[in-house]
Amino acid sequence: MIPGAVREAVARxxxxxxxxxxxxxxxxxxxxxxxxxxxxxxxxxVTAVEFRDRERPLEVVYFLRSLKRRVDVRIKVELQPSxxxxxxxxxxxxxxxxxxxxxxxxMFGITFKGHPDLRRILMWETYAEGYPLRKSFPLRGRFSxxxxxxQALNINPEGNYxxxxxxxxxxxxxxxxxxxxxxxxGERGVIPEPPQ
Amino acid sequence: MKHVGEVKSSNYLLAxxxxxxxxxxxxxxxxxLWPMPFGTACCAIEFMATAASRFDFARFGMxxxxxxxxxxxxxxxxxxxxxxxxPVIRRIYDxxxxxxxxxxxxxxxxxxGVFDNYAMVQGxxxxxxxxxxxxxxPPRPEGLLYGILLLHKxxxxxxxxxxxxxxxxxxLDDRGLRLPPETIDEIxxxxxxxxxxxxxx
Numbered sequence: 001m002i003p004g005a006v007r008e009a010v011a012r013x014x015x016x017x018x019x020x021x022x023x024x025x026x027x028x029x030x031x032x033x034x035x036x037x038x039x040x041x042x043x044x045x046v047t048a049v050e051f052r053d054r055e056r057p058l059e060v061v062y063f064l065r066s067l068k069r070r071v072d073v074r075i076k077v078e079l080q081p082s083x084x085x086x087x088x089x090x091x092x093x094x095x096x097x098x099x100x101x102x103x104x105x106x107m108f109g110i111t112f113k114g115h116p117d118l119r120r121i122l123m124w125e126t127y128a129e130g131y132p133l134r135k136s137f138p139l140r141g142r143f144s145x146x147x148x149x150x151q152a153l154n155i156n157p158e159g160n161y162x163x164x165x166x167x168x169x170x171x172x173x174x175x176x177x178x179x180x181x182x183x184x185x186g187e188r189g190v191i192p193e194p195p196q
Numbered sequence: 197m198k199h200v201g202e203v204k205s206s207n208y209l210l211a212x213x214x215x216x217x218x219x220x221x222x223x224x225x226x227x228x229l230w231p232m233p234f235g236t237a238c239c240a241i242e243f244m245a246t247a248a249s250r251f252d253f254a255r256f257g258m259x260x261x262x263x264x265x266x267x268x269x270x271x272x273x274x275x276x277x278x279x280x281x282x283p284v285i286r287r288i289y290d291x292x293x294x295x296x297x298x299x300x301x302x303x304x305x306x307x308x309g310v311f312d313n314y315a316m317v318q319g320x321x322x323x324x325x326x327x328x329x330x331x332x333x334p335p336r337p338e339g340l341l342y343g344i345l346l347l348h349k350x351x352x353x354x355x356x357x358x359x360x361x362x363x364x365x366x367x368l369d370d371r372g373l374r375l376p377p378e379t380i381d382e383i384x385x386x387x388x389x390x391x392x393x394x395x396x397x
Contacts, residue, residue, distance in 0.1 A: 116237075123315075124280055132314055141314030145384035146377030149322050152279035153286060154372045 002027045007078075017074045025077050026088045032064060032073070033093050038063040040073065043094035046101055048108045050135050060087055062108060079110065089115040107133040124155060214357045225269070225295065226351040227257040229344070232268030232292065234285060237275030239302040239334040248338040256344055265291040270347065271324070274334075276304035277317040286368075289324040295367075297351070299343055300326045303333045308384070318384035322375060325365050 005024035009019040020028045032040045044063035050057075057078040065072050079085050089112035090136075091097045101112040102121040109131035112118055119125055123132070129142040141148060158179060211219075231253075233390060235243055246253050247261065260270035265288045267340050277285060289298070303309035306329045308318035327350060330343035355361040368374055 065292040139313050152282040155283045157283050
């Protein structure tokens, strides 16, 4: 494999976990995809883990499978919480990573450098309370229930769709002119700064 | 009691005009409710069972399910409602013509249920007015049928001539809310196991 990329490899109970250095992730992934006896052509899932122990680093986990060889491997990248939470996007290797990485970004606030369209996917784009699966996030959210209801009710559902998508639904013609204008400009409301 | 003359036949009935109109209007409304199903979770499965032949709510005049809010009388919210869907159900409710009613089916739609978390509306009555709450997780079809019959009863008690018995829903206030914020906070208070949760603001 790429020299200096593997930090630790664990094989236990038939599971193979490889810890990869953050800087070398893309090299290692490309090697896993392209090398003839590796051929990991399928990215099953991308997810992340934050542990209760705040000292432990966050882990971004990639589940890879080779459909030809019928083997799995799990690749982990450790991110120090004190550090910048970002890692290279593997979208250029597996286009299926698009929505998976968006979900990790949405839930953990980990940014994927080189991702073509990194924005929230489960929560709405103007969601301002932070990243729900982080340990520092209170279960019921940061705002009061009344404020959450107010923000939810003031969302314009049309704002979640592009003008093309709305035209498909034959809804664009029925919209008021100012709303059509805003959609044409690509305005989706003010995207808040992530809380510290 | 005013004397109206000698009664020679029993084939007539005396009633106030208002009562006659209310009786006619309310009976027609109650016995031909067109439901708009808003199914988001497992309650929708029980809703489908209620609509299917074994339980068959067509027996109660709900023959036609309206999958468009424009032709619907009663909105049945079957399942949990995330905040992301809150503007959607509000818009569906606004698009329904008056008179309109709402049944909140199941624990999650009525109170948030076990989902006392950042993503879930704690009871759809913070978004739209609710006429009948059907408890259960999910309610059995008999439960939903009982709720529908309760709604019939409620409709038959309404009056066109008495604003107390027939409340028209008002649009959202200038804050964009249906209820005052204090009320929403109060009815969304944690309960059960979630009392140990904290809120940072």
